[in-house]
Amino acid sequence: MKKKIAAFLAATVLFASAATANAAAWYWLGSTDKYNKLFDPASVKVVREAKSTKGSVATQIEAWTKTTYSYAGAEETIKNYGIADVVPNPAQLAYSLARVSVNPQNRTIRCLQENFYNADNQVIWSRAEGNEKEVNSREFDEDFYTAIVDEVFRLGETARRKAEDRWITLYEEENAAGDKTVLKADTTTMRMKDTNLVLWEWYEHKTASGQTEIKFMKKSVNLEAGTEKVLSGKYWSATTRWQDLYDDMDGKYRPIGETSPDYKGLMRLRAFAKGYSTWVNRYSLK
Numbered sequence: 001m002k003k004k005i006a007a008f009l010a011a012t013v014l015f016a017s018a019a020t021a022n023a024a025a026w027y028w029l030g031s032t033d034k035y036n037k038l039f040d041p042a043s044v045k046v047v048r049e050a051k052s053t054k055g056s057v058a059t060q061i062e063a064w065t066k067t068t069y070s071y072a073g074a075e076e077t078i079k080n081y082g083i084a085d086v087v088p089n090p091a092q093l094a095y096s097l098a099r100v101s102v103n104p105q106n107r108t109i110r111c112l113q114e115n116f117y118n119a120d121n122q123v124i125w126s127r128a129e130g131n132e133k134e135v136n137s138r139e140f141d142e143d144f145y146t147a148i149v150d151e152v153f154r155l156g157e158t159a160r161r162k163a164e165d166r167w168i169t170l171y172e173e174e175n176a177a178g179d180k181t182v183l184k185a186d187t188t189t190m191r192m193k194d195t196n197l198v199l200w201e202w203y204e205h206k207t208a209s210g211q212t213e214i215k216f217m218k219k220s221v222n223l224e225a226g227t228e229k230v231l232s233g234k235y236w237s238a239t240t241r242w243q244d245l246y247d248d249m250d251g252k253y254r255p256i257g258e259t260s261p262d263y264k265g266l267m268r269l270r271a272f273a274k275g276y277s278t279w280v281n282r283y284s285l286k
C-alpha cells in the first residue's frame with residue numbers, strides 16, 4: 001500500500017510540474033518544416049555546482065523545453081520513439097514538454113521527464129528519465145542545450161552555434177589522382193581537459209570517380225604531446241551507410257607525424273586553443 005501511495009504522489013508531482021510548465025512563457029529558438037523548438041528561460045535553474053579557482057561553477061542545470069509538431073514531425077517522432085501502438089495517428093500529437101538536465105563540462109543533456117499532448121492539452125503519452133547524450137551538430141537537442149547554458153553563463157554558446165566560422169578547416173588535400181580530402185573541426189564542441197582538447201571533427205574523402213566516405217568523430221587531441229585518439233563517432237559510405245566508428249588503437253593515443261596531413265590540423269588546433277583560451281576553458285573546474 002505504501003508503494004502505491006508513493007507512486008501516486010510521484011505521478012501527481014510529475015503532472016503538477018508539467019502543468020506549471022504548460023503555462024510558461026515560452027521563448028522561440030527555431031523552426032523547421034517539422035518542428036518548432038522553444039524553452040522557458042524562467043525555468044532554468046542551477047541544481048549542482050563545483051568549486052574552482054574562480055569560485056563556484058554550475059555542473060548541472062535543469063530547464064523545461066517545448067517542441068511542437070507538424071504532421072510530418074509527429075510521424076517521425078512517433079516512429080523514433082516506437083509508440084505507434086499508443087499514438088497511431090500522427091495528427092493526435094500536437095506538442096511535447098520536457099524537463100531536461102544539462103552538464104556544460106561534458107556537453108551533455110538528459111531528459112528527466114517528457115509528456116506528449118494532443119491539441120486539447122491532454123497527455124497522450126509520457127516517459128520517464130532518458131539516456132544522457134552528448135550534444136553535437138547532429139543532435140536534435142542542440143538548440144535547447146545552447147540556450148539553457150547561455151542563461152547561466154552567457155558566454156555565447158548560441159552565437160557560436162550559429163556563427164559562419166563555427167567549423168574551421170584543419171587541412172585540405174588533393175593527390176595526383178584527383179582524390180580530395182578535407183578535415184574540419186566544430187569549434188562549438190571544443191573544450192580543454194588538462195592538456196587534451198576534446199572536440200568533434202568532420203572528415204570527408206572523395207575519389208576522382210565520385211566515391212565518398214565520411215567520418216564524424218569525437219576526438220581527444222593532446223596538444224602538448226602531439227597525439228590523438230578517437231573516442232567515438234560514425235562512419236558513412238555509399239555501401240555501408242551510417243555505422244558506428246571504432247578506434248583501432250585500443251584506446252591509446254597515436255602520434256601525429258610531422259609529415260602527415262593531420263599535423264597541419266594539429267598546428268591549427270594549437271593556434272585556436274591559444275588564441276581562444278577563454279572559450280576552450282569556458283566551463284573549466286580548474
